[in-house]
Amino acid sequence: MPAKNAHQSETNMPRFVALSELTGDQIALAARADGEPEWLIEQRIQAWDFFAQTPPPEWRRTNLTRLQPEQITPWIGPQGTVLHTDASQIPEGVVFKPLKYALQSHEALIHDRLARLINPLRHKFSALRMALWQDGTFLYVPRNVSVELPLHVSYTLPHGSRSLFPYSLVVLEQGAQVTFIEEFISHNVTETVLAGPTTEIFAGQASQIRFISVQRWGTGVFHLGSQMLLLDRDAQSEWVSVALGGEVQHIEAETRLQGDGSTVNWLGATFASGNQQLLTAPWLRHMGVSNESHMDFRTVVAGKGYSVFDGMIKIERESRGTITRLEEHAVHLTPEARSDSIPGLKIDTNDVASAGHASTSGQIDDEQLFYMQTRGIKRDDAVRMIVMGLFEPALTAIPVETVRTALTAAIEAKI
Amino acid sequence: MSSDLVIKNLHARIADKEGPKEILKGVDLTVRHGMIHAIMGPNGSGKSTLAHIIAGHPNYEVTAGEIWYKDQNILELEADERSKLGLFLAFQYPVAVPGVTVANFLRTAVNAHRAQEGKDPKETAIPVAEFRKMLREGMKHLDMDESFARRYLNEGFSGGEKKRLEILQMLILKPSMAIMDETDSGLDIDALRIVANGVNVLAGKEMGALVITHYQRLLNYIKPHFVSVMMDGRIVREGGPELALELEEKGYDWLREEVIGHAS
Numbered sequence: 001m002p003a004k005n006a007h008q009s010e011t012n013m014p015r016f017v018a019l020s021e022l023t024g025d026q027i028a029l030a031a032r033a034d035g036e037p038e039w040l041i042e043q044r045i046q047a048w049d050f051f052a053q054t055p056p057p058e059w060r061r062t063n064l065t066r067l068q069p070e071q072i073t074p075w076i077g078p079q080g081t082v083l084h085t086d087a088s089q090i091p092e093g094v095v096f097k098p099l100k101y102a103l104q105s106h107e108a109l110i111h112d113r114l115a116r117l118i119n120p121l122r123h124k125f126s127a128l129r130m131a132l133w134q135d136g137t138f139l140y141v142p143r144n145v146s147v148e149l150p151l152h153v154s155y156t157l158p159h160g161s162r163s164l165f166p167y168s169l170v171v172l173e174q175g176a177q178v179t180f181i182e183e184f185i186s187h188n189v190t191e192t193v194l195a196g197p198t199t200e201i202f203a204g205q206a207s208q209i210r211f212i213s214v215q216r217w218g219t220g221v222f223h224l225g226s227q228m229l230l231l232d233r234d235a236q237s238e239w240v241s242v243a244l245g246g247e248v249q250h251i252e253a254e255t256r257l258q259g260d261g262s263t264v265n266w267l268g269a270t271f272a273s274g275n276q277q278l279l280t281a282p283w284l285r286h287m288g289v290s291n292e293s294h295m296d297f298r299t300v301v302a303g304k305g306y307s308v309f310d311g312m313i314k315i316e317r318e319s320r321g322t323i324t325r326l327e328e329h330a331v332h333l334t335p336e337a338r339s340d341s342i343p344g345l346k347i348d349t350n351d352v353a354s355a356g357h358a359s360t361s362g363q364i365d366d367e368q369l370f371y372m373q374t375r376g377i378k379r380d381d382a383v384r385m386i387v388m389g390l391f392e393p394a395l396t397a398i399p400v401e402t403v404r405t406a407l408t409a410a411i412e413a414k415i
Numbered sequence: 416m417s418s419d420l421v422i423k424n425l426h427a428r429i430a431d432k433e434g435p436k437e438i439l440k441g442v443d444l445t446v447r448h449g450m451i452h453a454i455m456g457p458n459g460s461g462k463s464t465l466a467h468i469i470a471g472h473p474n475y476e477v478t479a480g481e482i483w484y485k486d487q488n489i490l491e492l493e494a495d496e497r498s499k500l501g502l503f504l505a506f507q508y509p510v511a512v513p514g515v516t517v518a519n520f521l522r523t524a525v526n527a528h529r530a531q532e533g534k535d536p537k538e539t540a541i542p543v544a545e546f547r548k549m550l551r552e553g554m555k556h557l558d559m560d561e562s563f564a565r566r567y568l569n570e571g572f573s574g575g576e577k578k579r580l581e582i583l584q585m586l587i588l589k590p591s592m593a594i595m596d597e598t599d600s601g602l603d604i605d606a607l608r609i610v611a612n613g614v615n616v617l618a619g620k621e622m623g624a625l626v627i628t629h630y631q632r633l634l635n636y637i638k639p640h641f642v643s644v645m646m647d648g649r650i651v652r653e654g655g656p657e658l659a660l661e662l663e664e665k666g667y668d669w670l671r672e673e674v675i676g677h678a679s
Contacts, residue, residue: 366473371510373494374470374503375524375584385523389514389567 019128020070024048027131034100037107040114047120047130057123061308061340062250062279067222069128072194074163079134080156081166089149094178096151099136099167109140113171117200117228117256125224129165129196136167141176141207150179150210150399157186157193157221168199172207172235179210179399184245188218195246199227203235205259210238212398216410217245219274226252233259233288240397241280241297243270244410249278257284257291257319268297268328269394271387272305272337273414281310290321290353298390299330299361301337302414312344313355320351330361331390333383333415384415416486418448420469420502420592420623425480427468435476438464440648442480446592447641451619453626453634453659456645457667462627463507465645466596469625470504471497484592499528503590505581507597511569517580518564521587522546528588553586557613574601582613589617594625599633611636631663646674 017026024045031041056064081098090096095106103110120130137153155166170180182199195217203209215223223246231237243249255264264284272278284293299307309328330339343357364386372382388395391411398404425442428435438461446452456462468475469482471494481488489497512520525546529539541549550564557579569577578598585593595614599607614637618624626637634642634656642659644652646667651674652658662670 365510367510368512370470370472370494371506372512372520372524374498374506375520375588376495376498376527377523378495378527379493381523381527385515385520386512389512392514392567 017073018070019072019074022074024052036103037111039111040103043115043120044131047127050121051124051127051131054124054127057125059250059279061310062248063277064222064248067192067194067248069124069194072163072192074132074165079161079164079166080158081135081137082154082156083137084152084154086149090151091145091147093142093145094147095138095140097138099138099169100134102138106138106140109171110138110169113169113200113202114167115200117202117230118198118226122226125196126198126226129167129198129226132163132196133165133167133198136169137182139168139170139178139180141172141178143173143204144175145173146177147179150181152181152183152400152403154183154185155195155197157189157195161193162191163194163196165196166198168197168201170199170201170209170211172201172203172209174205175207176204177208179212181212181214181398181400181403183214183216183403184223185214185216186218186221186245189220191220193221195221195223195225197223197225199225201229203229203231203237203262205232206234207232208236210240210397210399212240212242212403214242214403214407215245215249215251216242216407219245219247221246223249223251225250228253229255229264231255231257231259231262231264231291234261235259236262237264238397239264239266240394241266241268241282242394242407243268243278243280244407244414246278247276249276249280251280253281254283254285255293256287257293258287260288261290262288263292264294266293266295267394267397268295268299268309269391270297270299270307270309271302271391271411271414272299272307272339273302275304277306277308279308279310281312283312283314284324284326286313286315286319286322286324288319291319292323294324295326296393297328298394299328299339300333300387300390301330301339302333304334304336306338308340308342309359310342312346313357315347315349315352315355317348319349321353322355323353324355326357328359329390331387332361332363333387384412387411387415417483418485418501418591418623420446420625421483422465422469423481423483425465425468425482426478427464427475428478429464429475437478438475438648439468442645442648442650444643444650446623446625448591448623449620450640451624451626451637452641452643453628453639454643454645455628455631455659455662458629460645461648462645463596466504466594466625466627469497469594470494470502495527498588498590501591503585503588503593505578505585505593505595505598507600509569509572509577509581511567511572513567513570515568516565517568518550520568521550521584524584524588525549549587553583556586556616557583558609559583575603575606578602578606578610579613582610586613586616590622592623592625593618594627596627597629598626599628599630607633608636631659634659644670646671
């Protein structure tokens with residue numbers, strides 16, 4: 001019997017049971033035993049009922065045939081969340097701890113924000129995530145406080161577990177500044193594993209957020225996640241999305257430029273090799289006045305890998321003076337590898353300062369290879385350099401060297 | 416071992432929309448070790464194709480002939496192997512590689528040249544301090560700002576910056592035989608002088624050079640020992656520096672008439 005975790009309580013809840021046998025009562029019982037507030041338990045039950053009654057969404061470009069959600073055995077309990085922090089480096093008032101524990105100290109704050117950006121009843125999997133999320137992360141930065149040290153959470157697969165539903169909730173008050181790194185990492189698994197993470201970030205007035213999301217699961221993991229960043233007036237943001245691992249990925253992501261004068265610079269790096277199928281659907285939603293957004297996603301596919309970029313710029317009717325640009329470039333290293341790029345631009349206003357998108361896809365440029373080879377560099381090394389060069393903007397935007405080094409090694413290993 | 420570059424009866428073609436198109440129709444040329452050899456000729460005569468084929472561009476099909484350098488028929492070698500043998504091509508249109516810095520690219524190239532079969536690349540790699548010094552000296556020689564090293568390879572470079580970078584690469588890799596493909600194109604006089612000075616550090620001494628140019632102008636700065644004229648995929652005339660001056664004065668038409676006259 002392992003030592004009892006201070007925050008983990010004994011319940012009658014079976015720790016390993018297939019979703020098909022799990023009931024709302026059991027979820028409520030476990031939550032109550034953990035001391036969760038009633039409003040949250042209600043949200044969980046409502047989401048659970050929705051999950052149980054709803055067929056899986058029909059995603060055209062995400063193949064879920066190998067995933068039978070009802071057969072998944074969730075692990076209800078601490079979920080291998082590692083917060084990399086040095087408490088002495090965190091300014092006073094900043095909260096950085098597992099979301100579940102933060103409920104005890106910051107319930108009102110969490111109540112006001114949780115599930116306000118991402119509707120749990122959007123589809124079967126968003127509902128499942130709400131019903132079953134466990135420890136997760138709560139990051140709160142008070143007004144005008146700057147956190148110099150990047151705050152970094154790793155979500156890993158608990159030993160023997162076949163599912164994981166982490167919830168990250170990030171709140172920056174006016175003038176706050178922080179870098180938040182969210183990393184998904186595991187060993188390779190032979191059986192099917194479901195990861196269903198949710199991330200909600202509220203960037204207050206004139207705050208600055210740098211959000212780095214790194215997906216490098218081992219093989220066998222289905223990653224069905226949702227992320228949203230809300231920008232208040234004059235908030236500035238940078239978002240780096242890296243996707244390297246797992247078997248199937250379907251990420252719905254959105255930056256909502258709600259406040260006037262808010263900006264986002266969004267960089268993406270996706271590398272699908274082997275039989276991986278990695279989809280990212282990043283949306284830029286312009287609502288405020290004089291907002292600026294840039295999206296630059298780079299994709300590499302190798303082996304029989306398949307990647308999808310389903311990006312969208314949406315400019316709402318009330319938005320004026322928007323500057324926006326969306327770019328996506330995909331490089332194919334093998335003839336069997338595939339990529340789909342579906343950039344969209346939907347504009348409901350006549351007042352746009354500038355809006356554009358560009359998309360390319362193809363094999364590595366022969367002229368680049370030839371040029372590099374004439375300097376003595378072997379073809380394979382030239383390919384490696386060109387791929388690393390493609391990912392360079394995303395990698396250099398990551399401020400933690402250990403994360404960057406690990407990513408570089410992971411990318412090189414895939415080439 | 417012969418360090419002359421010897422081209423024998425070279426025929427080559429490229430796939431075209433209307434089928435294969437023959438560009439080189441029997442080139443015979445010897446570039447002597449340590450000598451500067453200019454090739455002049457009108458546009459479309461095959462000069463750049465010849466440069467690309469010597470360097471190993473995969474898009475051309477060599478249908479006959481040989482190119483010998485250091486006792487090897489280099490047509491059998493990959494482009495990177497030719498580089499390691501001591502050949503260098505200064506591109507007319509250098510290629511941009513986004514996300515790869517000049518410094519990283521050059522260090523990788525230097526280390527590729529230093530690599531030895533069966534040895535750990537870490538063992539043969541150039542020490543960082545030594546590389547930095549080499550890079551700094553090369554850039555100083557070409558009047559390049561140090562920030563250049565951190566920029567992405569040829570990305571957003573002006574024509575003059577690209578040509579300087581070609582010469583910087585040559586100074587650092589120290590080839591024994593350089594092919595300069597229209598190195599003067601797009602350069603103003605000041606830039607041309609700087610680039611030529613860079614070439615003259617090595618050319619005509621331990622390095623042989625095949626200098627391809629449309630105009631005689633470059634040859635005021637890089638003095639050739641030999642001049643060959645290429646037309647319609649063949650070398651049609653060979654001579655000394657005086658031939659370049661004659662072409663400058665009279666153009667190419669008289670020669671074309673003479674050559675066609677001879678041929679008919």
